[in-house]
Amino acid sequence: MTNLELVGGMWGLLVLVSLSTYIWRAGGVLIAARIDPAGPLSQWFACVAYGMLAGLISRIMLMPIGILAETQLVDRIAALAVGFVLFFLFKRNLLPGTIGATAVFLVLSTLRAKGIF
Template sequence: MSAVPESWAVVLLAIAATYVWRGAGVLFSARIDPDGALFRWVSCVSYAMLAGLCARMIVLPLGGLGETLLLDRLVSIALAFGLFFLWGRRTLPAVALGVGSFVALAAARNVGLFG
């Protein structure tokens, strides 16, 4: 499953697809306005896509997260974002609370707490 050479080809393509932006940035630096309308549109699309991907991973997970309850995932996300916005937008404490509550809920379900 993991050893198929095909996955390596995809990894290398993914690396190239990312490096294109870095390399182009070096090439065009000082010759392009990073605040222009085209950039604003591209950044809008990429923000929306990433938000869509994160929401999909939480609401409709594909892999192992599918074993967990939607309610537990949503509660943990809400706790993390709540702490983030209430406590000076600190990322690490919010991540710790979100993951911690998620693990606690998943473990509690495993031993039969909360049904």
């Protein structure tokens, strides 16, 4: 008898996985009512999250892996700068900054690949 057969096949496994996920979600819902979103602990978590995101973006931009490593650093930095400016011009809206940075990166990479730039 295999482990899968012990839990009742695929349906039993699905039930076990769902229970293990939803128990923690329910606990989070119960605890969330008592957490002050403007409190110092929440601010600390937000600060740590933004710091981790900034570190990840910096690593991707300066030390990329995979196909991104084949692109020029100047193209990545230019796209980042355009995205940053658009983010603030549109009152801290992520969508215009992301679209603008992606467009600039695609245009610069395409021009460089065709030998124009």
